Amino acid sequence: MKARHYAAVAITAALAIGGLASAPASAGTTAAATPVVQASSEAAERAYAAGCGWNASKGGERAYYEHCATNTNVWIQVKRFPRSNYHRCAGPGRTNLDADATGAWYDSNYRGGLCSHPGDTGP
Numbered sequence: 001m002k003a004r005h006y007a008a009v010a011i012t013a014a015l016a017i018g019g020l021a022s023a024p025a026s027a028g029t030t031a032a033a034t035p036v037v038q039a040s041s042e043a044a045e046r047a048y049a050a051g052c053g054w055n056a057s058k059g060g061e062r063a064y065y066e067h068c069a070t071n072t073n074v075w076i077q078v079k080r081f082p083r084s085n086y087h088r089c090a091g092p093g094r095t096n097l098d099a100d101a102t103g104a105w106y107d108s109n110y111r112g113g114l115c116s117h118p119g120d121t122g123p
Helices: 002-017 027-028 030-053
Strands: 053-055 062-067 076-082 087-091 093-096 101-106
Touching: 002 093, 027 101, 062 087
Parallel strands: none
Antiparallel strands: 053 062, 062 093, 076 087, 076 101
16 A cells, blocks of 8 residues: 555656656556656655755855745745845745845745735835
């Protein structure tokens, strides 16, 4: 039973990032497709772990917040030092933050958590 669950999770993850977009329709039921699914699920796990949420500045790149959902815009709280914190509407993908940003996270308590216009700011 566990093996089926893990296979379903791997296939779902692969489909989420488009890893099986070029595989034939029968690939999900053949043993030959297993390496493709495993490779795609590993790539999905690495991409998710490495990118979603707060990403500190490094190598001259500014800090950013990566919103991994594709169908929502959300309010994030941005922590800065020495200036005060603020909220910003983040759409899907990367939202570059201020040079003095020291953290950012999704804030479901601010205006219900969802927003309409990426880039908007609030207190």
